Every structure is written in C-alpha cells, then in structure tokens.
Amino acid sequence: xxxxxxxxxxxxxxxxxxxxxxxxxxxxxxxxxxxxxxxxxxxxxxxxxxxxxxxxxxxx
Numbered sequence: 001x002x003x004x005x006x007x008x009x010x011x012x013x014x015x016x017x018x019x020x021x022x023x024x025x026x027x028x029x030x031x032x033x034x035x036x037x038x039x040x041x042x043x044x045x046x047x048x049x050x051x052x053x054x055x056x057x058x059x060x
Contacts, residue, residue, distance in 0.1 A: 009040035018044055020052035 003009060010018050020040040023031040032053075036042065042053035 003034065003038045009035050010044060011036045012044075012046075015048070016044075016046045017050075018046075018052050020044075021046055021050060024053055 005021055013019060018040060020035045020042060023029075023035060024057075042051060042054065044052050046052075054058070
C-alpha cells in the first residue's frame, strides 16, 4: 500500500477530495479505517463542503 511507503493520507485531488473522501463515498470501510489509522484527517472539507468522513462513522 502506498501509505506504507509514506504517501500522504491527506493528499487532495483537483476538487480538494482526499483518499478518505473517496473511500467513504464508495463505502470502502476497510480502506477508510486504514486511512484513519495512518492519520487521515476526517475533518478536511472538499470543494463541495463535504467532510472526509461523510457517509461513514468518524471512528477508525
């Protein structure tokens, strides 16, 4: 996994979405938990005003 190689879990795309935004939007709970365990910030807001944890629990 890229996170093991030191990738930034809060990297943003052109719409300011993070990997956590994408994982939660696609209901990939295990990926969302892994991102949170590596320090992904669920409080980051994308260009549409969505928090990183939208649609999911805030807990890893």
